[in-house]
Amino acid sequence: MIDSNEIPNWISSPGETILDILEERGWSRSELAQRTGYTRKHIDQLVKGSASITEEAALKLEQVLGSTAGFWLNREALYRELIAKKSELEKLKAYIL
Secondary structure, three states: OOOHHHOOOOOOOHHHHHHHHHHHHOOOHHHHHHHHOOOHHHHHHHHHOOOOOOHHHHHHHHHHHOOOHHHHHHHHHHHHHHHHHHHHHHHHHHHOO
């Protein structure tokens, strides 16, 4: 059962964390792309949440931005879970007492 109290009013993507770190370091997305070996387009997709953080991406983020691969994977999993719950809750809204 999905409890609407479990879903915050706002959902922060891992991309927002990436942007915060880039801002702290004074790096651009292009610079992150160069450091990770990804294209700028892929970095943009990670930041927007349209591309998921895979195990490979988590390892690259660990090396380039810090934290652990586990942190990045957990951050991604929680984000996707909350989006799924919110979507499901919206679909079932009319049927929930």
